[in-house]
Amino acid sequence: MTPMIDIVFQMIIFFVLTVQMERDQLDERIRLAMSPHGPAVEQRDPRTVTIDVDDDGRIAIGRFPLSEQRLFTVMRAAVVQHGQTTPVVIRGDMDTAHHHIKRAMDICTRAGLFRIKFAAIKEAN
């Protein structure tokens, strides 16, 4: 039984660490708006690109700040690699002025992505 217990513990540690890493990708300084009626996210497309826009209009992907030019390069690369159906999610802070969100959206449309999703909180825990 001992080797089995060893393996099970290894697996537990692996899963706990990967869940933690996934959560660390999300910037907790961004306070999302509430949308109690929005469709819940059930399964994530692995191609999804998540763009963070904070209340000062700074654009980032996975906590890594990007200039507009860099973001365009990233989005263009995503379109070339995964096609025009690549899902884009914009996580905008609720106090962000619309023109900051517009900048991020315009870069997506310039790169050829016209379907955009806005992240919101359905149920707060």
Added chain:
Amino acid sequence: MGTRHHRRKKQVIEAELSMTPMIDIVFQLLIYFILTFEPTDVMAHLDVFRPAPDSEPREQMETPNVLRVVIYQDGFTVNDRQMRLPEIERTLGRLAAIDQNQTVLIMATAHSRHANLIDILDLCAKVGLRNLSVVSMN
């Protein structure tokens, strides 16, 4: 004969695993995970269509059959009439009852809060409208 019996008994004893230390550790781990657990929020993704920035917004503005919701810093208008959220919900609900695939044009001014846009998108999701275009205005 007698010694053989004795040896077999000894082997059985060696193969036993003492559970107490393992249970101690498992309980420690359990307590650690319960204490550090924080529930995550359920997320929603609101799907919209974003027309290309160089396409003529004027053309869409003047299409008579499209419902136009404009988001200002301090309120909303629907087809140029000022409305509050409950009123907008009723209007959108009436539209959805006719055709859920009807396009709704959502126009946000430059300094409007993102939360207001999410409010409108949430209402559209509530009544079941699917074709939403988000356009920016100056």
